[in-house]
Amino acid sequence: AQTVTQSQPEMSVQEAETVTLSCTYDTSENNYYLFWYKQPPSRQMILVIRQEAYKQQNATENRFSVNFQKAAKSFSLKISDSQLGDTAMYFCALIDGGSQGNLIFGKGTKLSVKP
Amino acid sequence: NAGVTQTPKFRILKIGQSMTLQCAQDMNHNYMYWYRQDPGMGLKLIYYSVGAGITDKGEVPNGYNVSRSTTEDFPLRLELAAPSQTSVYFCASSYSSLGAGSGELFFGEGSRLTVL
Numbered sequence: 001a002q003t004v005t006q007s008q009p010e011m012s013v014q015e016a017e018t019v020t021l022s023c024t025y026d027t028s029e030n031n032y033y034l035f036w037y038k039q040p041p042s043r044q045m046i047l048v049i050r051q052e053a054y055k056q057q058n059a060t061e062n063r064f065s066v067n068f069q070k071a072a073k074s075f076s077l078k079i080s081d082s083q084l085g086d087t088a089m090y091f092c093a094l095i096d097g098g099s100q101g102n103l104i105f106g107k108g109t110k111l112s113v114k115p
Numbered sequence: 116n117a118g119v120t121q122t123p124k125f126r127i128l129k130i131g132q133s134m135t136l137q138c139a140q141d142m143n144h145n146y147m148y149w150y151r152q153d154p155g156m157g158l159k160l161i162y163y164s165v166g167a168g169i170t171d172k173g174e175v176p177n178g179y180n181v182s183r184s185t186t187e188d189f190p191l192r193l194e195l196a197a198p199s200q201t202s203v204y205f206c207a208s209s210y211s212s213l214g215a216g217s218g219e220l221f222f223g224e225g226s227r228l229t230v231l
Binding site for chain 1: 146148155156157158159160163165171173174203205207212213219220222223224225
């Protein structure tokens, strides 16, 4: 069975600083996809970044980047130059390649960016 | 752009009552999903649909039913509500299969349901 573990229930960072959120996962598949989703206090969840397991290069999206360690089954999210608008719950998620529906979510990390 | 619209946003039910959570998307997405989010937990998939007329169970389907008569709408029905169904429910859609890697989930704002 696939699992996603986020070991940091809460984190805080000063505005303009860098923060890293941790995620580990387990799957028996070789082809899968990993995601980070952001859920601001308004509750509508949005995609932050996506990583294909077959790609060795770490995905980046502006201030957001990942450190994908396939052998260690680790998928951490780095937020650079943190902004107040980054305050949100962050969820790590996994889906096996070929699966049509079951995106597996971690429990989330609550990030607070302090001015 | 409306995106994914869920109604109602809040609802209180008594044990044994039934209700339907409505979900509509205007992006012409084939795939639609219902998740529930319990406090301190990640989202868990209840049901999903890969197109009109096709639905399938997710991880936690018991106590729920769905239908997909049109591409746009994917209502979730709760029969005989129980306190264990107190949760926040999220509807989501995607253009393609998430397992194909190119898909991105678009979420509604959620519906907070309390069963007393």
